Amino acid sequence: MSFIHENANWPQFGWNSDVLSPVLAALRYREGQLIGRMQSLGFAFRQEASLKTLTDDVVKSSAIEGENLNPEEVRSSIARRLGLDIGGLVESSRNVDGIVEMMLDATQRFAEPLTRERLFGWHAALFPTGRSGMQRITVGDWRPEEAGAMQVISGPYGREKVHFEAPTADRLQSEMARFLEWFNAPFSTDPVLRAGIAHFWFVTIHPFEDGNGRIARAIADMSLARADGSKDRFYSMSAQIEAERRDYYDRLETQQRNGLDITPWLNWFLDCLGRALDRAEAILEAVLYKAKLWDKVNHHPVNQRQRLVIDRMLEDGWEGHLNTSKYAKLAKCSTDTALRDIRDLLQAGVLFQNVGGGRSTSYRLAGAGDL
Secondary structure, three states, X not given: OOOHHHOOOOOOOEOOHHHHHXXXXXXXXXXXXXXXXXXOOOHHHHHHHHHHHHXXXXXXXXXXXXXXXXXXXXXXXXXXXXXXXXXOOOOOOHHHHHHXXXXXXXXXXOOOOOOHHHHHHHHHHHOXXXXXXXXXXXXXXXXXXXXXXXXXXXXOOOOOEEEEEOOOHHHHHHHHHHHHHHHHOOOOOOHHHHHHHHHHHHHHHOOOOOOHHHHHHHHHXXXXXXXXXXXXXXXXXXXXXXXXXXXXXXXXXXXXXXXXXXXXXXXXXHHHHHHHHHHHHHHHHHHHHHHHHHHHHOOOOOOHHHHHHHHHHOOOOOOOOEOHHHXXXXXXXXXXXXXXXXXXXXXXXXXXXXOOOHHHOOEEEOOHHHO
């Protein structure tokens, strides 16, 4: 069976608007609601939500390709490049800085044209050593003919299965020129739908020796930022794709072996985006909860120890409940001081005592329903 790019009318994609329009309209409404709610937050909390989303986007986009990045390195790299004043900054490696630079360039400069030179810069940032693992690759240029056929293969040696074979290297100049002309042209298609088309089109061309998936997702994020008209990112398509990685690859492979009607791929892409918005709404609820909690805290004088412990309990990695000895360890104080601080927070309604007593006495932060 031939691949989609071998079709005589490639890349004249088509799709069924009757199928996609209701899904797209519902998504655009939800996006508008989410952005409106996020923008109603104070600057600090909006910044926090965007930082968390960008961190997820970078970490999960790499995870799709089997590369595990340190989230704290990614978070610190993003914060430094955006000039955000956050605590706990750590040093970040060159490969982390590279993918962060690419993602921020795509989303912060979303309105600027996507050019060959810009894509070459992204690719060079992804591979600062000129190597993919142990193998030297061509960096900052289209894959050369001597690299051979670009194939996605599985199975044992001698019984390999070719899932996909990209256009040959001699086609890349014209293929990418056509893609970039389309991407930079005035919108004739909704930019959310364009994100799905651009992602599929770029992955199918596969113009680089490595990094095509990450760059395709950055291009999709760029188109989604255009759709939102905002540099702030409040939902992560890459995080949702990573959660559905097997289905993602299956959908790409199926579409690349079918005709130019890409309705099935676009329908999946829009549904996946809807699930990404579900995740974003959960993040929003967490940020709103944190905003309400700090508002309650700030209505009562708290000392630096209490602020430090509350902040620690709000972190994603917090496990279990608080007790006197745990408080004393976190705040570096005596257990007597810890007990006085805890009693003040109980009286203020910031902490609540859990069921049980004696040596098992423990405390939790006020929940959303308590605020």
